[in-house]
Amino acid sequence: MIPAIIVFLYLAIVLYIGIFAFRRGRVSGEDYFLASRSLGGVVFLFSLFGTNMTAFAILGSSGLAYTRGIGVYGLLAASSSFVIPFTLLVIGTRLWGHGRRFGHMTPVQFFRDRWECSAIGTAIFALTAAMLVPYIVIGVMGGGTALEALSAAGGIGGGAADGAGSWVSYEVGGAIVALVVMGYVFFGGMRGTAWVNTFQTLLFLSFGAMAFVIIGKELGGFDEVMARLAADPRTASLLARERIPPAEFFSYFFIPLSSIMFPHISIMCLTARRIDAFRKTVVLYPICILLVWLPSVYLGVVAAGEFPGLSPGEADDVLLRLLTEHTDVWLAGILGAAIMACVMASDSQILALCTMFSEDIFAYYGGKKRFGDAAQVWTGRLFVVVITLVAYLVAMAAKDRVGIFELAIRFAFSGYAALSPVMIAALFWRRSTKWGALAAVVWIAATVAGTWYLHEVTAAIAPRPGEPPVPIVPALGGTLLRSAGGVTVFGMLPVVPMLAGSAVLMWLVSLATRPPSRATVDRFFPEPVPGARGRAGLRTAG
Amino acid sequence: MGAREWKRGWVWLAGLWAVMIGLRQDPLFANDPRLLLGVLPAGLAYQAGYTLLATFVMWGLVRVAWPAELRSLEASDAGDTTADSRE
Numbered sequence A: 001m002i003p004a005i006i007v008f009l010y011l012a013i014v015l016y017i018g019i020f021a022f023r024r025g026r027v028s029g030e031d032y033f034l035a036s037r038s039l040g041g042v043v044f045l046f047s048l049f050g051t052n053m054t055a056f057a058i059l060g061s062s063g064l065a066y067t068r069g070i071g072v073y074g075l076l077a078a079s080s081s082f083v084i085p086f087t088l089l090v091i092g093t094r095l096w097g098h099g100r101r102f103g104h105m106t107p108v109q110f111f112r113d114r115w116e117c118s119a120i121g122t123a124i125f126a127l128t129a130a131m132l133v134p135y136i137v138i139g140v141m142g143g144g145t146a147l148e149a150l151s152a153a154g155g156i157g158g159g160a161a162d163g164a165g166s167w168v169s170y171e172v173g174g175a176i177v178a179l180v181v182m183g184y185v186f187f188g189g190m191r192g193t194a195w196v197n198t199f200q201t202l203l204f205l206s207f208g209a210m211a212f213v214i215i216g217k218e219l220g221g222f223d224e225v226m227a228r229l230a231a232d233p234r235t236a237s238l239l240a241r242e243r244i245p246p247a248e249f250f251s252y253f254f255i256p257l258s259s260i261m262f263p264h265i266s267i268m269c270l271t272a273r274r275i276d277a278f279r280k281t282v283v284l285y286p287i288c289i290l291l292v293w294l295p296s297v298y299l300g301v302v303a304a305g306e307f308p309g310l311s312p313g314e315a316d317d318v319l320l321r322l323l324t325e326h327t328d329v330w331l332a333g334i335l336g337a338a339i340m341a342c343v344m345a346s347d348s349q350i351l352a353l354c355t356m357f358s359e360d361i362f363a364y365y366g367g368k369k370r371f372g373d374a375a376q377v378w379t380g381r382l383f384v385v386v387i388t389l390v391a392y393l394v395a396m397a398a399k400d401r402v403g404i405f406e407l408a409i410r411f412a413f414s415g416y417a418a419l420s421p422v423m424i425a426a427l428f429w430r431r432s433t434k435w436g437a438l439a440a441v442v443w444i445a446a447t448v449a450g451t452w453y454l455h456e457v458t459a460a461i462a463p464r465p466g467e468p469p470v471p472i473v474p475a476l477g478g479t480l481l482r483s484a485g486g487v488t489v490f491g492m493l494p495v496v497p498m499l500a501g502s503a504v505l506m507w508l509v510s511l512a513t514r515p516p517s518r519a520t521v522d523r524f525f526p527e528p529v530p531g532a533r534g535r536a537g538l539r540t541a542g
Numbered sequence B: 001m002g003a004r005e006w007k008r009g010w011v012w013l014a015g016l017w018a019v020m021i022g023l024r025q026d027p028l029f030a031n032d033p034r035l036l037l038g039v040l041p042a043g044l045a046y047q048a049g050y051t052l053l054a055t056f057v058m059w060g061l062v063r064v065a066w067p068a069e070l071r072s073l074e075a076s077d078a079g080d081t082t083a084d085s086r087e
Helices: A002-021 A029-037 A041-052 A055-068 A071-102 A107-114 A118-150 A170-218 A222-231 A246-261 A263-271 A276-306 A318-326 A329-343 A346-363 A367-371 A373-397 A399-418 A420-428 A434-457 A495-512 A518-524 B003-024 B042-064 B068-073
Strands: A480-482 A487-489
Touching (some): A029 A346, A041 A170, A055 A318, A107 A346, A118 A329, A118 A434, A170 A346, A222 A276, A246 A263, A246 B003, A276 B042, A346 A373, A399 A420, A399 A434, A420 A434, A420 A495, A434 A487
């Protein structure tokens, strides 16, 4: 019961920070949705990092390391340590600049202005919003599951499968988490959400390190644990990258391109007060990744020796199991709060969806002009309530189908990553056109749906974990394979062909269609590159 | 920045990506089960080192590829909405 009480105390602190700690008098649209573009360097770094750290980074990475070994760190953390800060430097700073110059509050506004087209903004809005919804649902599901587990009478795993041994049920836990998140997003907007994320990031960075040291001590030292793992033929392969094929490992490099394309990350890029806030974030981001992911992956491998034989689903709990078995109840409670901090990452996603609805739909179609700034903020707040309620109802109805939402998130990662050529073209290529962007968006939507379909229809032939992949169409040989994890193309994740197809379509279709007017291009490229005008084809545009 | 410098900048960035992708593949320790200091698997130590390398790369990039021209936007108010097609 003590861990659950500490978690409730944590939720109360979060609610206080989000609602009251940084409240301002009158709230304008820009203040509510973007914190008046006023975030300083430290808050910008920690809130951006905290927003990017979902439950997967802590719980999922440990669970994956339990089954696939230390290679999980290189799979996602190492690639993220380069790709995410790189995109923040190259893309995030430019988005910030356009936001300052033209007053954009969402990426959709930028796309609409850049290509002089309402429809392309609407298409991108529909695709990005649809891919964001599963994250919000799974945030509520994670909250319910975590509170149920933390309040189990016998610690983690002490409750019955139906939650009978816990004094907070899945339904009540999900409702509490949804209400807390809704509370501080509703009242605090971006400012409240950013400060809560900063607090949460500091919590899981500091207490995560503490947990690592204490668990190591309780186990008799990590050297002994590692020696045991190396000596056991069942676990020795976890200490190398044997369980991750090189082609799959390579293709994971492109997944972090999704980060900057998530609406909540690109919108957060607009909140910095100064461009220098990016400088600190870009340089320190890899260190933050190291501090969170290295202990998580390492403890996941350690858990393989401590709790052998767990299924992939059960393996997601290994960090919680290690905490409850090797720390006292007080520390387990504090660390449970740190885990809740990750699970509750849906706050930024709810706010992003509400910002997009308020700006890209309500304001764009004349609502703000007709009803005023205050009405826009209240529309946004109403949307927060509606989206949270819908997410809660879906999470309750689909309690036993969490796998569907996890699958949707995996496909969404690929979808967002494949959108990055659209953003790069909009920011850096004068000759890019709305038709090129539309072709890329249609390609992404079709390939996400197609991959999901292939994944579902090949479920019956899917090999078990550890078994080799099987061809989906035997005549095509190794082109399309079904592995235990999903569909692969030449042994790589579908994100590689999706990304390549998106880039090629953006390029070819742009060259074949009429570019935006010269006035618009000059507006977004105020200092034209000498000699580039002819290649950009602007003369034909005029 | 001239067109040639602009193009050279992109070629450098593409080269940097190729190098970082190649280094992450880890041809040296990927399948090496040895433990450094008895606690850290060699492959994990390599990838942790890669993360530190990424920090230095970013430190270098913010020096040579920093969009300094954006600094002028800090003082100005947001909302040059004269040509904004939002509403």
